Amino acid sequence: MEPEGAVVDGEKAERMGFILGLRQRGLRDVAVLRALELVPRPLFVDPALRRHAYDDVALPIACGQTMSQPSLVAAMTEALGVTADHTVLEVGTGSGYQAAVLGHLAARVVTVDRYRSLVAEAQTRFEVLGLKNVTAYVGDGMLGMPARAPFDRIMVTASAPDIPMALVDQLKLGGVIVMPVGAPDEPQSLVRYVKEQAGRTRTEFMKARFVPLVPGAAATL
Template structure:
């Protein structure tokens, strides 16, 4: 190949590489602006006050936790499908549940229903020690990949039955469920520290459910209904 042709090919390659980097930087800037707008206009204006939650929501790239063909909708206040009949919750609900946990940095938290890993990333960004269980094997692997690619490698993910919890790691300061059982699972209450909180949707499948805050007492639990919600059902097995 003549020297001048090789030189032209090299210059073309460098140009294309620089162009691709510029486009990636522009996309990153756009997503950052959309994320800030999401927090300021969809979340903070609706009453979320925790600076830890708001800061985490501004930092975690939600578009990295949804299918690539839905990335343009990542910062709209709506749930999105992630495959296997599961969804990623709308940003406001993620923020609301995270704030309702009443946790502090360093607390140990169990999440039931990892999904694509977004809620786990928010909790990790808040400075929590996160242990999370996903029953769908493909989603558990997806979550591990997403969390690794976004830098949240300290999150502990396993595939398993969320109704059983993670007894070897109990007790937990808080527990959060992103799928709805019909009743409050006693096994999870047992794995909660006294004084700890659990946030979960409870109710019938594919109908209006109640988002409940459970506080564990020395004897029994205290319940408080927070919001009407709709979540996918919590299942005991996946085939």
Template structure:
């Protein structure tokens, strides 16, 4: 970054480095890469941490929460395959970054955040970025959003100890959910769940470490 604070050129170069890093980690879907290229990560970072906007580390965003490193966000989005779907449900809005990425690929994004102040900040960031196809709500989220179900895609941005059945029931036939399942203190398994009529097919895709997403605490992207 340039002396005296980051500028537009610095961010452009840093974003190009992010795309290269994602490719090296096996993220090859051009639509996902385009979303990361066109959504400015720096818009979703608190001012005091702007110099670290493109480092692969989590950063505080308030309410005891943090924004997850972009590469981990990509690990969750790649198996979700949200491009071109009608409705996506995200549980855990946080800074609003992952919802903004989803909004570049899906027609409508519903996102639920437990903390009202984070939800308001995310809304302001989407407006600043000119993103208009996100509907943000305040709740704990793990019960889903039955009034808008079914959803073609569901993304959980924090870990759960077990698959939340009430939430998964809100998947449309052929729909996909992605979440991290496991104990809060350990690495969790990234699980992809596809609904086929009344059956749910689970695939384990690797490990990640996310803080728990629960009625008492929300870990967000």
């Protein structure tokens, strides 16, 4: 068995290499890099897949869901443009990794998922990390979280043919939504939507593939 110090040093070296890799892929936002550095990705990964925790690959999680590859998490976070005074809604908690990253950038993060087991596990991870500004709820992501609205930023980590109007309605003026838009059986476009007084700005910034956004909370799991 390796000494505990060696394990810690090894994880630190992995994390440093991970951040260097993201920089080499074009991520330049210092605040986002720091947030990613502060979140120990192995905590969010199935122990059987621990060796892949810092690889730039998507990983399976419970309930048939996936954990996005780190470069995609970084790109979406950068596009969202979160600052320390923002309240953020995340739709699609999954493992909780993306919400934890957002928790190091925002004043408050509200995350919602249709699977009770995922929400419970994610909330435990937030507590382990001392992220008191991140709270997970079970609910219908398509409806957002009207009781906690309005939001400065909304991130959706599941795809839909278009941005749900309920989410647009819960976004403050000047607010931003980042989500994948497109058919579930095709690569989707990641869209950055800005809600403005005179209308809206909608920009596609990369292709990706996500699980579909499904209405309702799951009856089981």
